[in-house]
Amino acid sequence: MSVLGSRLLFLLALVVSCQPFCNAQSIKLADGGKSSYNIIIPGNASETEKKSAEVLQNYFQKVTGARLDIREENGQNAAMISIGSTKLAARLLKATTIREDGYAIVSEGKNLVIAGAGTKGTLYGVYTFIEKYLGCRKWYTGPPQIPQSRTVSIPANLSLYENPAFEYREAFFPGVRDQEYVDWHKLHQFTKLWGSWGDTYEKFVPASVYFKSHPEYFGLVKGKRVPNQLCTSNENVIKIIIDSLQRKMNANPNAEYWSISPNTGPGYCECPLCAPTTAREGSVAGNLVLMVNKIAAHFPKAKFTFLAHGYTQQAPKYAKPASNVIVQLTSIESDRLLPFTQSPSAENFIKDLANWRKLTDNIYIWDYCAQFTAYLAPFPIVPIFQPNLQFMKKNMIKGVLEQGSGPGYTDMGELKGYVLAKLLWNPDVNVDQLIQEFTDGYYGPAGPSVREYLSAMRNAAVKTHAIMDIFGNVADGANTFLSPKYLDQYNDLLGKAKKAVGSNSVLLQRIGALQLTQDFTYLHQARYYGKGQRGLYSNNAASRSTVTQDTLQGVLKRFLDNGVKVGGVQVAEFGLSPGAYAAEERKILSAPVRQNMAMNAKVSLKFPYEKRFEGKGAAALTDGVAGLGDYSYNWLHFKGHPMIATVDAGKSLKADSIQTSFLYNPGFNLFLPASIKVEVSSNGTDYITLQTINVPEPVKIDRQVKLVPFKIATGKNNRFRFIRVTATPLSDFPDWAWAPSKTPVIACDEIWVY
Known part of the structure; x- marks a missing residue:
């Protein structure tokens, strides 16, 4: 904390925000490009105070043309900005x-004072002055508007007095690439605050x-020790973590927080030491809290966080x-169309x-x-930001991470990052x-058209009850706010903006x-539609029409050009660059059209998808249309029961083979079926089994995403x-993939007959 911070009386726990009062008089800091003012700093100024003075000096000169000298206070300074x-x-x-x-930010007579508490309070005050009174803006990465x-x-x-609503504030959008953007908007960065972040068992x-020599350090899952998670009751495990933390703290003394959290993935320890605590607490989080408390006791001046996420999201009954120690609770299950308080999908989050x-006030x-x-999919959720953050403030939340796309570009990342930064304060x-x-x-004369574009998309999403799933896909919106009718409307508005x-x-x-986001939607939905005007090939599904090819190639070129200009683009969290995506699209377009003798045949399902x-x-x-590596479209998912699909071709077929494919993606609970049986019939009553395939269960850890085909010859x-x-x-x-309270899912893309 700065010297000033130690002098201030910290009397209130709420934000104090006093709007500047202006009587008929005003104070001229610059007149006609000249100024009599100096910037005054304390004799023992901190590095942040020196930087704050230099930032003010730089922007004041760029705006007015007048350069203010920076001087140490001497008791006789006049006309000063302190x-x-x-x-x-x-x-x-x-x-x-x-x-x-x-x-x-306070004036007295001709003098002006800008001062703050903590490491960066003064710098935040200077940037507020630069924005509010010099009229400068930092919309996004790159040069500010001056x-x-x-x-x-x-x-x-x-x-003017201001305090933040939250002690930790992060809007993880592309603005984080620019340190001045971060400071200007009073944001934090977990990469600089945390010595260990997120899921960390494996790191410690x-x-x-350790697994081979000490399997008892790891979770006992269904009677077997597995290397996924730790046994949180094992004192040797706790000692190893403490020793590891001490080394990490020595190497990184400036880190404020240290995360101790389960690894990503399923499983938790059910050993005789852990199981009774889980039963007593009614939650696996009880064991986690008790372990983190023991570790935190060795480092009383450090701050520790743990993730309340997945099977640790539910609070224990007694373990405080x-x-x-800070609880970092996630809202991952909530749909984003409506605010938390209006969305049924957020009920568990609110309850948790x-x-x-009831256990702690330290919650992020x-x-x-x-x-x-x-x-790159359109994701019009800006209107929920304010009610959600107001809900958090009302519930005395101390810190918030709003995770966007990080340094990579995402739909309206510029606006979303800006609005969230202001709301977090x-x-x-x-x-x-x-x-x-x-x-x-940011958009100049196109501003009104861009607002029309944003409103049209948001209104369509609400009107059509669109799903705003953080693991969704543009195919989800094909029947709602991303239907051809709406996409045409959005593109017309962008054309209007471009003209402006x-x-x-x-x-x-x-x-x-x-x-870029509209073109991505067009290209991605072409894979989903398959045939027709918006698809990869013409309506007869036997060839690709010249019109379809030309349109797709034109959109693809524009997508690639804009992707290069925008920079830092990938189509998904672990996805392709625009160039790689374009190459994949061209490969799909150049491939022969695959035929299916059962094309558009009626399908009856015994169990729902x-x-x-x-x-x-x-x-x-x-x-x-064959499925690709993305599980969220062109795959039909079945959970908790078999897929029993009956295809009626409508006429007798003579075919050599039947093939179907299933998606293997254990990260999203997608596994191959245990067995696949294919039967055929002439009358829909009497069936002949062609083959039953028993698929081996993956005994060893295998997290590689795969598309696995199963082909059956019809024979006689x-x-x-x-x-x-x-x-x-x-x-x-x-x-190795055990996930309590979850169920293995199967996903099938097509039943091919040829």
């Missing part, structure tokens, strides 16, 4: 209540080092986190939060603001005003970023009208 913990600041602000990161004004005045009797007790609040929220399976700010300010400032900016290359590139990835429903099994039974495919899922997960 920065940091000067004697003037101590005198003027001695009765104020500024918390960590908070600041004050107006020219040779005269600058501030209100007399200026008195690596299975490659220690005073230096209430139960954790890890929230999600992007579609991770399709960063003050959840009650006027969002409509923020959006207008941003769109007019004329030949301005900077603004054209910014409109191009919006176009998973609605979350509904797509075309049962029709997906005979639409002639090559005449039939009906095909029945029965795919039976695993009864439980393999030991």
Whole structure:
């Protein structure tokens, strides 16, 4: 904390925000490009105070043309802008209540004071002054917007005090690539604050080092020790973590937080030491809390976090986190169309939060603001930001991570990052005003058209009850807000925006970023539609039409061009670059059209498919479109029961083979069926079994995503009208992938007959 911070009286726990009062008089800091002011810093100025003075000096000169000298205070300074913990600041602000990161901007006579608490409070105050009174803006990465004004005045009797709503504030969007953007908008970065982040068991007790010699250090799952997770009751495990932490802390003394959390993936220890605690606490999180408390006791001045996520999301009944332990609760299951308080999908999150609040006041929220399976998919969720953050503030949440696409580009990442940054500081700010300010400032004369575009997309999403799933896909919206009708409307509005900016290359590139998401939608949905005007090939499904090819190639070229200009683009969290995606698309377009004798045949299902990835429903099994590596479209999912699909070709067929494929992606609980049986019939009543395939269970750890085909020859039974495919899922997960309270899922793309 700065010297000033130690002098301030920390009396209030709420944000104090006093709007500047301006009487008929004002104070001129610059007049006609000249100024009599100096910037004054304390004699023992900190590095942040020196930087704050230099930042103010730089922007003041760029705006007015006047360069202010930076001097140490000497008691005789006149006409000064005081920065940091000067004697003037101590005198003027001695009765104020500024918390960590908070600041004050106060005038007395001709003098102005900008000072804050904590490491960066003064710097945050300077950037607020630069934005509020010099008119500068930092919309996104890159150079800020700096107006020219040779005269600058501030209100007399200026008195502005601000404190943050949350002690930890992170909007993980592309703005994080720019350190000035982070400081300007008063944000934090977990990469700089945490010495260990996220899931960390493997980092502290690596299975490659300990599992073979000490399997008892790891979780007992269904009677077997597996290397997925740790035994949290084992004292040797706790000692190893403490020793590892000490080494890491010595190497990284500036880290404020240390995460101790389960590895990504399923499984938790059921050994005789852990199981009774789980039963008593009613949650696996009880064991985690008790272990982290023991570790935290060895480092009382450090802050520890753990993830309340997955099977640790539910709060224990009795185990209270220690005073230096913070719960990091995730909202991963919540749909993003509506705010938490209006969304049925958020009911468990709200319940879990209430139960954790009974145990501790130290809670951070890890929230999600992007579609991770399709960063470039339109995801119009800005209107939920304010009510969700107001909900968090009301529930006394201390810190918030709003996870977007990180340094990579995502749909409207510029606006989303900007709005979230402002709301993380003050959840009650006027969002409509923020959006207008941003769109007019960032898109220039295209601002009104961009707002029309945003409103049209949001209104369509709400009207059609679209699913805003963070693991969704543009195919999900094909029947809602991303239908051809709506996509045409959005593209017309972008055309209007493009026309408004004329030949301005900077603004054209910014409109191009919006176009990037629409073109991605068009290209990705072409894979989903398969045939027809918006698909990969013509309606007869036997060839690709020239019109379709030309249209797709044109969109593909524009997509690639805009992707290169925008930079830092990948289509999903672990997805392809625009260039790699374009290459994949061209490969699909150049491949021969695959024929299916059962094309568009009626499909009857004995058990329902998973609605979350509904797509075309049962029709997906005979639409002639093969699935790719993305599980969220062109795959029909079945959970908790077999897939028993009967295809009625409508006429007798003579075919040599029947083939179907299943997707293997254990990261999303997708496993191959335990068995696949294929039968055929001429009358739909009497069936002949062609083959039953028993699929080996993956005994060893295998997380590689695979598309696995199963081909059955018809042999002498090559005449039939009906095909029945029965795919039976695993009864439980393999030991290495065990996931309590979850069920193995199977996903099938097509029943090919040829």
